[in-house]
Amino acid sequence: TKFSNVIVRKPGRSLCDGITSAPELGQPIYERAVEEHDDYIAALKQCGVEVTELPALEAYPDSCFVEDPAVITRCGAIITNPGADSRNGEKDEIEPTIRQFFDDEHVAHIVAPGTLDGGDVMMVGDHFFVGRSARTNEEGIRQFIEILEGWGLSGSEVPLEEVLHLKTGVNYLEDGNMLVSGEFIDKPDFAEYNKVIVPEEEAYGANCIWVNGTVIVPEGYPTVLKAVQDLGYKTLVVDTSEYRKVDGGLSCLSLRF
Numbered sequence: 001t002k003f004s005n006v007i008v009r010k011p012g013r014s015l016c017d018g019i020t021s022a023p024e025l026g027q028p029i030y031e032r033a034v035e036e037h038d039d040y041i042a043a044l045k046q047c048g049v050e051v052t053e054l055p056a057l058e059a060y061p062d063s064c065f066v067e068d069p070a071v072i073t074r075c076g077a078i079i080t081n082p083g084a085d086s087r088n089g090e091k092d093e094i095e096p097t098i099r100q101f102f103d104d105e106h107v108a109h110i111v112a113p114g115t116l117d118g119g120d121v122m123m124v125g126d127h128f129f130v131g132r133s134a135r136t137n138e139e140g141i142r143q144f145i146e147i148l149e150g151w152g153l154s155g156s157e158v159p160l161e162e163v164l165h166l167k168t169g170v171n172y173l174e175d176g177n178m179l180v181s182g183e184f185i186d187k188p189d190f191a192e193y194n195k196v197i198v199p200e201e202e203a204y205g206a207n208c209i210w211v212n213g214t215v216i217v218p219e220g221y222p223t224v225l226k227a228v229q230d231l232g233y234k235t236l237v238v239d240t241s242e243y244r245k246v247d248g249g250l251s252c253l254s255l256r257f
């Protein structure tokens, strides 16, 4: 795998109204969130990708998490049908940008009653693990796998019990290496990979992203950082603490392809 492009969307001031499971962390501070976003873009650029930066959408508080309304594979793009009502319209906002990169026969859609959030999709080569979650339903997964198979790719369902999205708790770093936390540590689906176990107190740090040989790690998770470095990866550290307040992290903030 080698990524050439990344799509991101600036956070809006409405980010403070984003959906959260952790209100005790407080609301994100907009100015700080923008700084973190700028640092994130700078880190991505250091990994050798072209970054397309979309403008903020105040009407959609969670729209900086561009990973959820689309999934991009090496064969085509899938516009999802996001499972949270307040986010569903984000799919129409991202589609024109996706179409700048893919022609008609390489853009597919998840349609109602199917729902799917891209945060539930983890790419491992030509196979895609899909979390069945509060956002992604059985019909959404069925449609998604059908589209993949039409392109010569494959997919499989992973039921989730505890986390919001699949990639909240498990992320593939390429080369057979997988960061796993919580409910994913013992899942048979991931038995064949070299699992790096993320301790409970650093669970949020499981959401790292591999970009062309470098792994971007969230700031403040020293055990994860060391484990990733011990695997031989170059690392870049980016603070995502404002996004954490609304359940967001490194992977949700971009589409990489």
Ligand code: CIR
Binding pocket: 018, 019, 020, 062, 065, 067, 068, 084, 087, 118, 119, 120, 164, 165, 167, 168, 246, 247, 248, 249, 251, 252
């Ligand atoms: C949400 O609940 O949809 C947002 N506040 C966070 C989305 C995080 N996205 C992701 O894990 N892919």
